[in-house]
Amino acid sequence: MLDFTMALVGAGPLPELSMREGAQLLAQRLSAELVPLACGSEPHSGLQALASPQRERNRPALLRLSGDAAMAQGSSGSWLDALAAWRCPVLLLAQPNAAGLISGMAPASVALCHSLSIPLVGLAQLGGRWDLSARRMDGLPWCGLLDTTDDGGAASDALVRSIQQRWKRMNPAISSDLARLAG
Numbered sequence: 001m002l003d004f005t006m007a008l009v010g011a012g013p014l015p016e017l018s019m020r021e022g023a024q025l026l027a028q029r030l031s032a033e034l035v036p037l038a039c040g041s042e043p044h045s046g047l048q049a050l051a052s053p054q055r056e057r058n059r060p061a062l063l064r065l066s067g068d069a070a071m072a073q074g075s076s077g078s079w080l081d082a083l084a085a086w087r088c089p090v091l092l093l094a095q096p097n098a099a100g101l102i103s104g105m106a107p108a109s110v111a112l113c114h115s116l117s118i119p120l121v122g123l124a125q126l127g128g129r130w131d132l133s134a135r136r137m138d139g140l141p142w143c144g145l146l147d148t149t150d151d152g153g154a155a156s157d158a159l160v161r162s163i164q165q166r167w168k169r170m171n172p173a174i175s176s177d178l179a180r181l182a183g
Contacts, residue, residue: 005035005050005060005061005062005063005088005089006032006060006061006062006063006088006089006090006091006121006163006167007062007063007064007065007069007083007088007089007090007091008022008023008026008062008063008064008065008090008091008093009065009069009079009080009083009090009091009092009093009109010065010069010092010093010094011092011093011094011103011105011106011108011109011110011123012094012103012105012106012108012109013068013105014093014095014126015095016066018095018126018127018148019064019066019093019126020036020064020066021148022093022124022126022127022146022148023036023062023064025146025148025156026062026091026146026160026163027062029156029157029160030060030062030160030163030164031059031060032059032060032061032062033059033060033061033062034061034062034064035050035061035062035063035064036064036066037063037064037065037066038065038066038067039065039066039067039068039069039071039073039079040067040073041073042073042074042076043073043076043077043078043079043081043082043083044076044082044085046082047082047083047086047088050063051086063088065079069083070109070112080112080113080116080118081116083116083118084116084117084118087119088118088119089118089119089120089121089167089170090113090118090119090120090121091121091122091123091124091143091163092106092109092110092113092120092122092123092124093123093124093125093126093146094106094109094123094124094125094126095125095126095127095128096125096127096128096129100128100129100131100134102125102134102138106123106138106140107138107140109123110123110140110141119170120141121143121163121166121167121170122141122142122143122162122163122166123140123141123142123143124142124143124144124145124146124159124163125142125144125145125146126146126148127145127146127147127148127149128145130144130145130147143159143162143163143166144156144158144159144162145158145159146159
């Protein structure tokens, strides 16, 4: 298990700029090192580098995967397969369409994570208007809204608290570090 790492994975295709801005905001709010990797790269060697004993571990790492994490990378399998094998917690990001609806890729991605036994932190809505009643009806493990606009601070604060609570439950070793960095 990668003790101090969480992976950000798009639930379906997300615009690179939105994914990058959301990841940067989360990394800043979690006091985490942001590690961008392309899903076209070999997954196990990328995760091995994160687990390296030489790697400085003064703060958690937030791995931002760009591309389709479910696509097989030759004999290595997919990034999701590798994240499951390494027991790396995953936060899925889903972006609503212009009508404010969440794509069917979000529940499909949650189901795939469950079928692979990936430690799923939950799902965050990347931008748009947060519709609490619709999100409750989804029946998905929503953490909240990740709003990268200047006025999105309160929603993103609630999201970060939710992520921290869930991440701590998955990995008690990180609890004191997250509390120290957040305080």
